[in-house]
Amino acid sequence: MTTWFASPADAVDRLGTAGYLADRATATTAFLAGSLEKPLLVEGPAGVGKTELAKAVARATGAELVRLQCYEGLDEARALYEWNYKKQLLRIQASGEQEWDATHDDIFTDEFLLTRPLLTAIRREEPTVLLIDEVDKTDVEVEGLLLEVLSDFQVTIPELGTVTAVRRPFVVLTSNATRELSEAVKRRCLFLHLDYPDAEREREIVSSQVPELEDRLAEQLVAMVGRLRELELKKAPSIAESVDWARTLVALEIRDLDDKAVDDTLGVVLKHASDTDRAVRELRLRK
Template identity: 45%
Template structure:
């Protein structure tokens, strides 16, 4: 099996070219997942860039991204595969109308097989990227449905047979730790944790994703957010919120945090009324506090 990236450094540069800034530890973990054909479980707070890893890898590889958004009640019919029952029923009715027998094997063939994200990634002609997003939102029983695919790179379909990946996809499993994932799932995965970024890392992300932003403003935003995350907020702003906030400031023409319109842009940064009030209460201290 060919390597996707030659080294963690190659992966780091490839993702940077897409605008995704990755640190050395995460780059090595993702590189090993790709090289060893192992899924990688990435956990961390919401909004720190877990989902974006998969999108960046897909873009860097110029390959397809198959995303499975998990939720309570998710089952195999929405995640792995399903059958096109209306078309099967129509085929049966047409056969009956023509007074001909229909082979059951015909009904359970590629023509009627619906590929959901997991099967589509395994069956892809080229190495694909499979994102299993927020797995901790799904039921514990759903995890068992994934174990065969994540360990043997195959799915057993009783009416059809076993579909095995010619080239295992790169699998990114994400979670916010809203519940503990099973040991069986964790054993099959490599692991990485993404935390809120340091001010220096956040500045690099802002510059990479928003090339027109002034460096001084990017640094101000990053230092400000480092202080904000020290407050007792209902929801700490992640990278996605800091990018939204930076875009909002650029849109209203703010060149620094002292601009009169900056406090009115907080709706792009925090999404809780108590959090907005907390930032307004501590506003001058958060801006004036030495770096």
């Protein structure tokens, strides 16, 4: 059995070294996901570090990251595998008068198999982090495919047989909770809910990513981001956008986040015109 982290404390330290400040609950769940070899379902609003957690696990452990980005209409061919039909056709044409059975056995081999993220992760013998990102955006039918993978870490290819993982990947599924996932998928996973961090932790995150930002300015920025998140916006500022804002203030040599500075740089954290209008109006940035 692969040990990804020796303990929750080890997870805190190594994720921190990889640039991810994990709280105790996150570190404990990450440790358990590796120790128990169970997939980890991370749910929460967009921009709270769900995807970044999987990337940090890969960086901290030296594993390869394999990512399946989910979207509406995702099918088995894009998630698992498909055959290289053009190459198969060329081989059939080159086979000439060869018997079909021999040709069939010739074209349904690894040489003609195009592996997609799920199959790639299962077949890898090296440590692998499999990120199934925004799983709630897929159709319900795709969950059946995920169930086979997450239950036994194996995939059945009719022409080749069953492929079973030699080394189980560290699996992270992320969800923005736009739809309810099936109970069958949830049963197979450990669960972690991530929300926006409190002001103190967000200041720690921002300061660790942008060390040249002065402490007073970091406090002002985090307080303003908190106020923005309290508004009814289409898209609340993410942690990554807080970091981007900090870098913007440093680049512009802004030493004080007054109303003018906020107004001038608001486009870094708010990406909808209606959100900007609401923020300007609610926070009374313009006289």
